Amino acid sequence: MLHKPQTKTPNAIDIHVGSRIRLQRTLIGLSQTTLAEGLGITFQQVQKYEKGTNRVGSSRLQAIANILGVPVAWFFEEGPGGSSSPLEPEPGAGREITQFLNSVEGLALNRAFVKIEDEKIRRKLVNLVKALAKEASE
Known part of the structure; x- marks a missing residue:
């Protein structure tokens, strides 16, 4: 055969x-x-x-x-x-x-984000993205 x-x-x-x-x-x-x-x-x-x-x-x-x-x-x-322990996600x-x-967008956003030195601006940007995501899901 x-x-x-x-x-x-x-x-x-x-x-x-x-x-x-x-x-x-x-x-x-x-x-x-x-x-x-x-x-x-x-x-x-x-x-x-x-x-x-x-x-x-x-x-x-x-x-x-x-x-x-x-x-x-x-x-x-x-x-x-993979196995995960209770301490791991x-x-x-x-x-x-x-x-x-x-993704192309994710990579570009990540590269730009890490160049922002001011921690307050980074937090504000995260809050902005969260607000935009919330608006898009409504």
Whole structure:
């Protein structure tokens, strides 16, 4: 009996880790090419990691973490199949943040917001956004 080769679907954890790589890379304004050069690989390989198509090995993930300035554990936060302790937020509690920061608008807003040095202005801006969101839902 001949078996058709099955297309391999990416594992949910590989997809999550890849999306976290992309998120942190874009947050710090690093291109796929620059990250690839730092790792000694092609940007296409970085694309495959970010899509979850290719699994990231442990030594490579450590190198990515070093370049992106985050601990390795950060890539697994809020991921599928993770366990949470009573002190940690519920699984999925930060998915909205990840989705927001993966959007063009969210990334631009975040970059602009962190440049505001005055804490009072930042608080006022948060209150304004909350008021606008409340108006939009009414």
